[in-house]
Amino acid sequence: MEETNLNQTIRCIVKLGGAAITCKNELEKINEENLETVSSQLRQAMNLGSCSNKVIGMDWSKRDGVSDISSTLADIDDQCQFTVDFSRFVVVHGAGSFGHFQASKSGVHKGGLIQPLVKAGFVATRISVTTLNLEIVRALAREGIPSIGMSPHSCGWSTSERNVASADFSGVSKAIDSGFIPVLHGDAVFDDSLGCTILSGDVIIRHLAEHLRPEYVVFLxxxxxxxxxxxxxxxxxxxxxxxxxxxxxxxxxxxxxxxxxxxxxxxxxxxxxxxxxxxxxxxxxxxxxxxxxxxxxxxxxxxxxxxxxxxxxxxxxxxxxxxxxxxxx
Amino acid sequence: MEETNLNQTIRCIVKLGGAAITCKNELEKINEENLETVSSQLRQAMNLGSCSNKVIGMDWSKRDGVSDISSTLADIDDQCQFTVDFSRFVVVHGAGSFGHFQASKSGVHKGGLIQPLVKAGFVATRISVTTLNLEIVRALAREGIPSIGMSPHSCGWSTSERNVASADFSGVSKAIDSGFIPVLHGDAVFDDSLGCTILSGDVIIRHLAEHLRPEYVVFLxxxxxxxxxxxxxxxxxxxxxxxxxxxxxxxxxxxxxxxxxxxxxxxxxxxxxxxxxxxxxxxxxxxxxxxxxxxxxxxxxxxxxxxxxxxxxxxxxxxxxxxxxxxxx
Missing domain, CATH: 3.40.1160.10 (Acetylglutamate kinase-like)
Structure with a gap:
């Protein structure tokens, strides 16, 4: 495991439970209302020291069902006078109705990348969970939280017999020290002995907590x-x-x-x-x-x-x- | 720079030019027809040694405008007998009409993360380019290419005075050695001296070529x-x-x-x-x-x-x- 050199301790690691932010029984459906409230509460929690209630939207991309982005952008030029300092949080989310179907259909958690179905399932699972990650990053960004998606598999997290064998603390620390909120998630990862497996958000949280030593941890x-x-x-x-x-x-x-x-x-x-x-x-x-x-x-x-x-x-x-x-x- | 330990040399690094796969003059619009043809050609190129023309779709997620995913899934169980071996490629894509607006609006390429507008623009640019990355990974996966999105910023690529200072070759090598096709992209990254900047897909290609020594490189x-x-x-x-x-x-x-x-x-x-x-x-x-x-x-x-x-x-x-x-x- 690599050394972690955080400039300051972090305040909180938050788990957004898959069941809390997605609709459990509907494939790849986000619980928009909950996600919006959770994002707003996160902003309030991170913004404790700030007197400004002005939200600086950071998602400037097109959205389904939203006619155009000009309303988001109208304010951008006025926003320069506001600070965007947030206290040091890390967000990790579960998969809920994203990824679960793809993983169980293919048996990704059991390993065996040499089998075509597992290999395809590995790709399909990662597409599904990274889709959710992007949506969560966007929801947080709309609340003015400077969030950065960090997908564990592509950031170097891997396991050996399902136990974390390598992890990316330096990328997370660097993002935090630069004033951003890293957003990780449960993911399909490589496993030294099995080929691949599923690394759960809860296990990621514990490893982050061990290395980053936050003041407290919240599971939503x-x-x-x-x-x-x-x-x-x-x-x-x-x-x-x-x-x-x-x-x-x-x-x-x-x-x-x-x-x-x-x-x-x-x-x-x-x-x-x-x-x-x-x-x-x-x-x-x-x-x-x-x-x-x-x-x-x-x-x-x-x-x-x-x-x-x-x-x-x-x-x-x-x-x-x-x-x-x-x-x- | 870290050492690279590839089991075998890779065959080709391909750049999918932003202008070729997106509609230049329309914000965040993919050129679906081109992307589909490019994906199909990539499959044909990677599949040279294979006698099977059967495509094993690896995107099992919901799609806009596609009523349900059952048609994709109907074949999954039949697919186990097909091999999914592909020759060793790396794909890097540009941004085209994704990211450009957000980057230029905020001046992310000029650095200065301490400014709220630049910080917001960094988040907004990354949301836009990772959205495109996900769509390209999905298009390749639909062609049966076992593609893995690897977003340079979150994988540890950074610059110093706009020159690449750290890069992730081990993650790319590991993905290739495990039989996957890494898909990277031009991205907003941290810069040691400027705070942040834009790292272009072309520069990423050159660094990958120096370290991975492919047989040839194609710019589309x-x-x-x-x-x-x-x-x-x-x-x-x-x-x-x-x-x-x-x-x-x-x-x-x-x-x-x-x-x-x-x-x-x-x-x-x-x-x-x-x-x-x-x-x-x-x-x-x-x-x-x-x-x-x-x-x-x-x-x-x-x-x-x-x-x-x-x-x-x-x-x-x-x-x-x-x-x-x-x-x-």
């Missing part, structure tokens, strides 16, 4: 946090605080264990066959172990805004909905 | 080659062969100098204020000096197909229209 999801059983179950209980010990094991602190089903861990694991929530909690626990607070919260809510702004770092209000994962010595 | 343009004056001038003469000496200077070999205006070099330089053709010839001369033949030819013609297939390497037919630039000891 489509549910309010981590529950003791499927959130669709009317008896599901939101786990408000999880403590991670030196040994990496985690335990529920709030609600108090006495009031809870003792089999929380097993139930959480069982309701998630895709590995989504389990991976998320495992990766979050590894991040928390570094002493970095992790917030898992529903995207595009007042709760997510609080988490993104870093308001929960010293005090978590009783009416805040979400899961905090914290290191506990 | 919107005119038949290099002329002695603007091609719109009815008296313009196509320069069929240009020789480059050890000193890097070039001279017209064909048509013979006796039959030509003596001021060719000056006239060529004068008719091109944007630096487009002059840059192209300078970069092509530097490539030729390495002993690598360069063909400048009109895209989507029978002549471009001959060039792409490498048919001109030993003998150039009298009826071939284009410009050959060659090293001459």
């Amino acid at each position: 999801t489509d549910v309010s946090g981590v529950y003791d059983r499927p959130p669709t179950d009317p008896n599901a209980v939101l786990l408000r605080e999880i403590a991670v010990g030196e040994d990496g094991k985690w335990s529920v602190v709030k609600p108090t264990p006495q009031s809870m089903n003792k089999q929380v861990e097993i139930i959480v694991a069982a309701h998630d066959t895709t590995g989504g929530m389990v991976t998320k909690i495992s990766e979050a626990a590894l991040i928390a172990k570094l002493g970095i607070d992790v917030y898992i919260v529903k995207a595009a809510t007042s709760h997510s805004l609080k988490a993104l702004r870093g308001e929960l770092r010293h005090n978590i209000p009783d009416d805040w909905l979400g899961t905090v994962i914290r290191f506990s010595r | 343009t919107d005119v038949s080659g290099v002329y002695d004056r603007p091609p719109t001038d009815p008296n313009a003469v196509l320069l069929r062969e240009i020789a480059v000496g050890e000193d890097g200077k070039w001279s017209v070999v064909k048509p013979t100098p006796q039959s030509m205006n003596k001021q060719v070099e000056i006239i060529v330089a004068a008719h091109d204020t944007t630096g487009g053709m002059v840059t192209k010839i300078s970069e092509a001369a530097l490539i030729a000096k390495l002993g690598i033949d360069v063909y400048i030819v009109k895209a989507a013609t029978s002549h471009s197909l001959k060039a792409l297939r490498g048919e001109l390497r030993h003998n150039i037919p009298d009826d071939w229209l284009g410009t050959v630039i060659r090293f001459s000891r």
Whole structure:
């Protein structure tokens, strides 16, 4: 792994969950309303020190369904007097309804690039996830966030037996130090032993957190946090605080264990066959172990805004909905 | 500069000229017909050794104006028996009507990232050129070419006083060795001294040629080659062969100098204020000096197909229209 030389620490790494920003059950459909709200909240969170509410749109490209770009451009010449300084964030997004179909149809996650179907699926998966990446970069840019798409596979991320073997921290650091917001994503990557596999956004987040040591990490999801059983179950209980010990094991602190089903861990694991929530909690626990607070919260809510702004770092209000994962010595 | 460890030499680096694949005078409009023909010719050129004409589509994403993707997908399961081996090519494309507006509006090429307008323009330019890159990757993938978009800025290309200071050859080599076709493009990049600038596709081609040493290089343009004056001038003469000496200077070999205006070099330089053709010839001369033949030819013609297939390497037919630039000891 290469050395990282950041000029300053970064404030926050944010995961935009695939389920929160896309329409899960419709192929390659973005949840435009959520994405717009998430982008706006990110701008507010990054812009904390600024008194200006003026948004300097940075997407000057044509858009489907928008007649022309002249309205975006009319303001450009007036914008020079505004500063565009943002606090140091990194954004990583999942795939949601992009990439999933292509990957599962071809078995990219299982490797075997020598097979034509896998090779074609590798190309098709990357087309789909980079399409989503571009749309997210554009949505952030429209909010005036100076975002830079960085596609992990093409930036040199690769794995060995599904574990990250090489990563690009210097490109991310350089972009941050130059005042930009890198936007990475879950991607199909080369694997030294398997040929190829899928590198999830959650794993990327954990590696970035280890190397960039942000002040806090936020996972934006489509549910309010981590529950003791499927959130669709009317008896599901939101786990408000999880403590991670030196040994990496985690335990529920709030609600108090006495009031809870003792089999929380097993139930959480069982309701998630895709590995989504389990991976998320495992990766979050590894991040928390570094002493970095992790917030898992529903995207595009007042709760997510609080988490993104870093308001929960010293005090978590009783009416805040979400899961905090914290290191506990 | 890093070391390059290619398993085998690559056959060809191709430049898809911005003017050849986009509609010059219409903002962000692709010349679909040309792009489709170019993609098909590239497949034919890369597929030389194969007896199969079956195209295995690798773009499984939704497309505007195409009702659904089921037709693309119907064949996927049947495709497993076909090999998808392609000879080793690298594709680099220009920007054409993508990126140019955003770059010139903001002055990204002049640097000064501290200015909000330049910073916004950097983001806007990259959105525009990566949009084009994605469309080209998709067009190639539809032809069954296993293409991988590699955006120079995010892959670590940067400049110092507009000269390439760092480049990503290992990512390109790794993709080629794994059986993929990397697709790079002219891009907005960081510059050590200026903050940022524009790195042209032609300069990228030359650097790739120096490090990857392809057998030949093809520039696909919107005119038949290099002329002695603007091609719109009815008296313009196509320069069929240009020789480059050890000193890097070039001279017209064909048509013979006796039959030509003596001021060719000056006239060529004068008719091109944007630096487009002059840059192209300078970069092509530097490539030729390495002993690598360069063909400048009109895209989507029978002549471009001959060039792409490498048919001109030993003998150039009298009826071939284009410009050959060659090293001459």
